[in-house]
Amino acid sequence: MNIRLLLFTLFIGIFAHPSSAQESNSFDPTQGYYLWPTEASHYLSSTFGETRAAHFHAALDIKTWGRKGYEVYATRDGIVDRVAIGPRGYGKVIYLKHNDGSYSIYAHLLSFNDELQQLADSVRFAENYQFEIEKFWGWRNIKVKQGDLIGYSGASGIGPPHLHFELRTPTHKPFNPLLTNLSVKDNIPPQIRGLSIEPLSFKSTIEGNNAIYTKRPKVSNGTYSFGTITVNGPVGLGVNAFDQSNNVHNTYAVYELNLKVNGKQLFSSKVDSFSYNETHQMFIDRVYPLLKDTDKGFQRLYVTDGNSLPFYNTNRHNEGLNLPSGTHNVTITAKDYYGNNSTAKLTLKVSDTSPQQENRLFTNRNSTLSNISPEHWNWFSDWVIIPYNQYEYTTIDLGNKNQLVEHANGISVNLTGQKYRFVHTPESGPLQLYRITPNSTSFISAADQNHFAVFPDQAFTDTVSVGMSVNSFNKDSLTVDLIPNAYPVNEEFSFYTTRNRALTDTSKLSFYSFDQEDEDWELIPTCFTSSHIIGKAKTMGHFSLIRDLTAPKISNPYIRQRADDKWVIYIDAIDNLSGIDYSRSKIFVNNNQGIAEFEPENDRFVYYHPNFVPAASMNVKVIAYDKMGNKTEQVFELKRKK
Numbered sequence: 001m002n003i004r005l006l007l008f009t010l011f012i013g014i015f016a017h018p019s020s021a022q023e024s025n026s027f028d029p030t031q032g033y034y035l036w037p038t039e040a041s042h043y044l045s046s047t048f049g050e051t052r053a054a055h056f057h058a059a060l061d062i063k064t065w066g067r068k069g070y071e072v073y074a075t076r077d078g079i080v081d082r083v084a085i086g087p088r089g090y091g092k093v094i095y096l097k098h099n100d101g102s103y104s105i106y107a108h109l110l111s112f113n114d115e116l117q118q119l120a121d122s123v124r125f126a127e128n129y130q131f132e133i134e135k136f137w138g139w140r141n142i143k144v145k146q147g148d149l150i151g152y153s154g155a156s157g158i159g160p161p162h163l164h165f166e167l168r169t170p171t172h173k174p175f176n177p178l179l180t181n182l183s184v185k186d187n188i189p190p191q192i193r194g195l196s197i198e199p200l201s202f203k204s205t206i207e208g209n210n211a212i213y214t215k216r217p218k219v220s221n222g223t224y225s226f227g228t229i230t231v232n233g234p235v236g237l238g239v240n241a242f243d244q245s246n247n248v249h250n251t252y253a254v255y256e257l258n259l260k261v262n263g264k265q266l267f268s269s270k271v272d273s274f275s276y277n278e279t280h281q282m283f284i285d286r287v288y289p290l291l292k293d294t295d296k297g298f299q300r301l302y303v304t305d306g307n308s309l310p311f312y313n314t315n316r317h318n319e320g321l322n323l324p325s326g327t328h329n330v331t332i333t334a335k336d337y338y339g340n341n342s343t344a345k346l347t348l349k350v351s352d353t354s355p356q357q358e359n360r361l362f363t364n365r366n367s368t369l370s371n372i373s374p375e376h377w378n379w380f381s382d383w384v385i386i387p388y389n390q391y392e393y394t395t396i397d398l399g400n401k402n403q404l405v406e407h408a409n410g411i412s413v414n415l416t417g418q419k420y421r422f423v424h425t426p427e428s429g430p431l432q433l434y435r436i437t438p439n440s441t442s443f444i445s446a447a448d449q450n451h452f453a454v455f456p457d458q459a460f461t462d463t464v465s466v467g468m469s470v471n472s473f474n475k476d477s478l479t480v481d482l483i484p485n486a487y488p489v490n491e492e493f494s495f496y497t498t499r500n501r502a503l504t505d506t507s508k509l510s511f512y513s514f515d516q517e518d519e520d521w522e523l524i525p526t527c528f529t530s531s532h533i534i535g536k537a538k539t540m541g542h543f544s545l546i547r548d549l550t551a552p553k554i555s556n557p558y559i560r561q562r563a564d565d566k567w568v569i570y571i572d573a574i575d576n577l578s579g580i581d582y583s584r585s586k587i588f589v590n591n592n593q594g595i596a597e598f599e600p601e602n603d604r605f606v607y608y609h610p611n612f613v614p615a616a617s618m619n620v621k622v623i624a625y626d627k628m629g630n631k632t633e634q635v636f637e638l639k640r641k642k
Contacts, residue, residue: 027100027101027102027169027170029102029167029169029175029179029180030179030180030181031100032076032098032100032102032180033076033180033181034075034076034104034167034177034180034181034182035073035074035075035076035146035147036075036182037062037072037073037074037075037104037106037163037165038062038064038070038071038072038073038153038163038165039070039071039073040062040063040064040065040067040070040153040163041062041063041064041065042184042185043062043063043184043245043247043248043250044060044061044062044063044184044245044248044250044252045061045062045063045162045248045250046059046060046061046162046250046252047060047061047178047243047252047253047255048060048174048175048176048177048178048253048271049176049253049255049271049274050252050253050297051253051282051286051291051297052282054280054282054283054488055279055280055282056271056274056279056282056285057253058166058174058274058276058279059105059107059164059165059166059167059174059177060164060165060166060177060178060182061162061163061164061165062162062163062165063162063248063250064153064161064162064163065161066160066161067153067161067563068110068152068153068154068155068161068562068563069110069152069153069154069562069563069564070152070153070163071149071152071153072106072109072149072150072151072152072153072163073146073147073148073149073150074096074104074144074145074146074147074148074150075096075104075146075165075167076096076098076104076146077098077099077143077144077145077146078096078097078098078099078104078143078144079096079097079138079141079142079143079144080094080095080096080116080137080138080140080142080144080150081095081096081097081103081136081137081138082094082095082134082135082136082137082138083095083112083116083119083120083133083134083135083137084133084134084135085120085124085131085132085133085134085156086131086132086133086134086157087131087132087157087582087597087598087599087600088157088158088600089157089158090105090107090108090156090157090164091107091108091109091154091155091156091157091158092107092108092109092110092111092112092151092154092156092157093105093106093107093108093109093157093164094106094109094112094116094150094151096144096150097138100170101169101170102167102168102169102170103167103168103170103172104165104166104167104168105164105165105166105167105168106150106151106163106164106165107157107163107164107166108153108154108155108156108157108158108159108161108162108163108164109151109152109153109154109156109163110151110152110153110154110155110156110562110563110564111151111152111154111562111564111566112150112151112152113148113149113150113151115142116142116150116151117610118610119137120133120135121595121610123135124595125595129586129593129594129595129596130583130595131582131583131595131596131597131598132582132583152563152564154563156599158601165177167180169273172276173273173274173275173276174273174274174276175272175273176255176271176272176273176337178337179272184245184246185245185246185247186243186244186245186246186336186337186338186340187246187338187340188243188244188245188246188336188340189222189243189336189340189341189342190241190242190243190244190254190334190335190336190340190341190342191241191242191243191244191342192217192224192239192240192241192332192334192342192344193216193217193240193241193242193296194214194215194216194217194239194240194296194298195214195215195216195217195226195237195238195239195240195332195344195346196212196213196214196237196238196239196240196287196290196298197212197213197214197229197231197235197236197237197238198212198213198235198236198238198287198320199211199212199233199234199235199380200233200234200235200236200319200320200322201233201234201382202380202382202383202405202412202413202414203232203233203405203412204231204232204233204234204235205231205232205233205407205408206229206230206231206235207229207230207231208230208407208408208409209407209408209409210378210385210405210407210409210410210412211378211385211407211409212287212289212290212378213229214290214298215227215229217344222342223343223345224342224343224344224345225344225345225346226344226345226346227346227347228327228346228347228348228349229346229347229348229349230349230350230351231348231349231350231351232350232351232352232353233322234320234321234322235320235321235322236300236301236302236304236319236320236321237259237300237301237302237320237321237330237332238286238287238290238298238299238300238301239257239298239299239301239332239334239344240296240297240298240299241254241257241299241334241342242254243255243334243336243340252336253271253297254299254334254335254336255270255271255335255336255337256268256269256270256271256333256334256335256336257269257299257301257332257333257334257335258331258332258333258335259301259330259331259332260330260331260333261321261323261328261329261330261331261348262328262329263329265314266301266302266314266321267301267302267303267312267314268312268313268314269299269311269312269313269314270311270313271311272310272311273310274309274310274311275310278308278309278310280461280488280490281306281307281308281309281461283461283487283488284300284304284306284307284461284462285299285300285307285309285311286298286299286300287299287300288486288487288488289486292486301332302319302320302321303319304319304462305319305462305463306438306461306462307461321348323348323350324350325350325351325352326349326350327347327348327349327350328347328348328350329345329347330345330346330347330348331343331344331345332344332345332346373425373427373428374423374425374428374431374433374467374483374484375481375483375484375485376390377390377410377484378409378410379464379465379484379486379487380465381435381462381463381464381465382414382415382416382435382463382465383412383413383414383415383416383465384412384413384415384433384465385407385409385410385411385412385413386410386411386413387409387410388410388411390410390425391410391411393425393426394423394424394425395423395424395425396413396421396422396423397421397422397423398413398421403417415433415434415435415465416435419434420432420433420434420444421433422447423467428469428481428483429447429469429471430446430447430448430469431446431447431467431468431469431483432444432445432446432447432467432468433465433466433467434465434466434467435463435464435465435466436455436459436460436463436464436465436466437463438457438458438460438461438462438463439457439458440457441454441455441456441457442454442455442459443455444466444467444468445468446468446469446470447469448470450470450497450498451468451470451480451495451496451497451498452468452495452496453468453482453493453494453495453496454493454494454495454496455493456491456492456493458490458491459489459490459491459493460487460488460489460490461488461490464487466482466483466484466487466540467482467483468480468481468482468483468495469481469483470497472497472500474500475500475502475503476500476503476505476509476545476547477544477545477546478497478533478544478545479542479543479544479545480495480497480511480535480542480543480544481541481542481543482495482537482540482541482543483540484540485516485539485540485541485542486540487540489537489538489539489540491538492536492537492538493536493537493538494534494535494536494537495534495535495537495543496532496533496534497532497533497534497535497545498531498532498533499528499529499530499531499532499533506528507547508547508548508549508628508629508630509526509528509545509546509547510523510524510525510526510545510546510548510578510628511524511526511533511535511537511543511544511545511546512524512543512544512546512577512578513537513539513541513542513543514541514542514543514544520576521544521546521576521577522579523577523578523579523627524536524537524543526545533545546577548577548578548626548628548630549630550575550576550577550626550630551575551624551626551630551631551632552573552574552575552580552624552625552626552630552632553573553574553575553632554571554572554573554574554605554622554624554632554634555571555572556570556571556572557569557570557571557620557622557636557638558570558638559614559638559640559641566608566610566612567612567613567614568606568607568608568612569587569589569606569607569612569620569638570604570605570606570607571587571604571605571606571607571620571622571636572603572604573585573598573603573604573605573622573624574603575626575630577626577628578626578627578628578630579626579627580598580600580624580625580626580627581625581626581627581629582596582597582598582605584625585598585605585622585623585624585625586622586623587605587607587620587621587622587623588619588620588621589607589609589612589618589619589620589621590615590618590619591619591621592609592612594607594608594609594612595607595608595609605622605624607620614640615640616639616640617637617638617639617640618637618638618639618640619635619636619637619638620635620636620637620638621633621634621635621636622634622635622636
């Protein structure tokens with residue numbers, strides 16, 4: 001197919017997202033009286049607004065001390081609006097709707113109360129023993145009173161045992177439950193553990209480097225000090241801080257942050273509520289490169305372009321600091337919900353010129369060709385930093401030497417001013433570097449123009465710099481690198497590779513992305529046309545076309561009685577490539593089919609049947625599929641221990 005025609009076709013299918021509904025001014029979280037929702041404890045393992053893998057935490061997590069089976073109660077009168085059961089996310093969850101239109105949510109449950117569990121099980125059995133369901137049951141008018149037992153705490157979905165307790169407005173915006181009458185005991189001030197300073201220009205420096213700078217404070221008598229730091233050009237500050245409450249060791253997000261420069265307040269944030277349409281903006285509220293590389297949630301003390309979160313009581317045009325030369329006194333204050341606060345101080349020494357660097361281009365020859373890769377460069381929205389010992393092996397088509405600036409940590413290459421910049425490295429070969437801006441569909445291609453990627457208008461919240469390279473090894477083996485894997489992606493994008501004409505058999509063939517942190521492969525939705533192989537991804541990174549011919553491995557069945565008194569059988573199930581397809585898998589015990597629930601965090605099936613009672617001897621038949629259709633069928637003889 002002609003590429004221009006294909007791109008035109010793609011444009012036709014792209015539509016803008018509708019804006020979220022406006023919240024009614026009549027709803028006030030302080031007007032309702034809420035009951036603490038569990039007997040498990042009155043302590044928290046997580047608070048509202050904390051950093052999660054891809055979003056803000058929307059609830060209070062209540063400690064259950066690593067145990068399951070505590071009673072969970074309705075926090076207010078209401079009706080059962082929705083129930084859902086699944087292997088990830090909220091796991092087994094109940095949504096209640098209250099008389100004022102607001103909602104309460106109880107997630108990661110072990111099971112529901114008898115009435116709801118019987119209803120859910122009847123649906124799952126009627127739908128061919130289906131594990132995963134989501135049912136909107138408001139029409140059933142199942143009423144609950146405040147304090148009624150609605151379920152039991154567990155660890156379904158993601159995470160260890162705890163109760164996720166969430167409150168939402170009538171338009172489903174989560175709000176901080178501590179805004180209500182609910183409270184915890186807390187007279188401990190937050191702790192400030194680190195400062196970050198980001199360069200906001202390819203000419204900016206922090207202590208001579210064009211790179212994100214971090215520093216730990218010195219602490220004396222409860223006062224935090226970061227000393228004096230020299231900068232040049234526009235920069236953005238961030239802080240790594242956490243809170244705690246009495247009698248537990250868990251760490252929480254701080255509730256409020258303030259920044260003053262020379263006594264003038266320039267930034268203030270308070271986390272009371274947000275919209276689910278905005279929750280992905282956690283990535284630009286935090287310093288994402290530090291979050292990804294260190295797992296530390298440095299919160300920005302400025303508002304980046306594209307950030308529409310409602311947290312900030314500040315001028316949204318104040319994007320960082322661009323201070324005149326001289327010294328400036330900076331004060332950072334962190335507060336928790338109960339007013340306990342801590343303060344950190346630093347001095348920014350702003351120089352009027354960048355530090356002069358000696359010519360380093362050919363002074364360091366410690367690199368080997370095997371470790372020179374653009375993935376290891378420092379990537380920013382409008383520029384990229386290439387270390388000196390890699391720059392000497394890199395070819396760049398600049399056209400203008402003014403687009404290069406030498407810093408202590410490498411060569412800063414400005415990517416603005418033209419559609420793309422061509423580079424060549426020994427490891428990735430030819431590569432074209434692009435800038436992608438939000439709110440417009442973007443196309444990038446590999447250097448040979450035969451492969452390209454299409455990013456929808458909301459794929460990135462902020463401007464990013466990216467590149468693409470493709471290597472083909474034989475008719476059914478190729479790799480795609482979309483670099484860097486250093487940005488969060490909000491919406492699924494597509495990449496297109498030219499299909500080898502000799503490739504006729506596409507069975508069980510798919511793209512996979514490699515997760516460096518977990519060191520495993522993740523299946524990427526893939527389709528084949530006569531001219532292209534198309535992958536749909538939600539992350540940047542390394543993708544390989546692989547044929548999966550290996551069936552899952554199942555082993556080690558054992559019996560347990562759960563905290564809700566139900567008997568179940570656990571069976572280990574591992575598939576190292578495409579992953580377990582629990583929707584097709586089946587389990588029988590003495591020819592009696594049950595529901596094949598699956599726990600991905602534990603790599604195991606759970607045989608569940610509400611009437612299951614172990615016999616002295618049991619025949620356990622497991623039929624397990626992976627997502628490429630490879631099948632394992634195995635029979636175990638299991639005896640109940642006396």
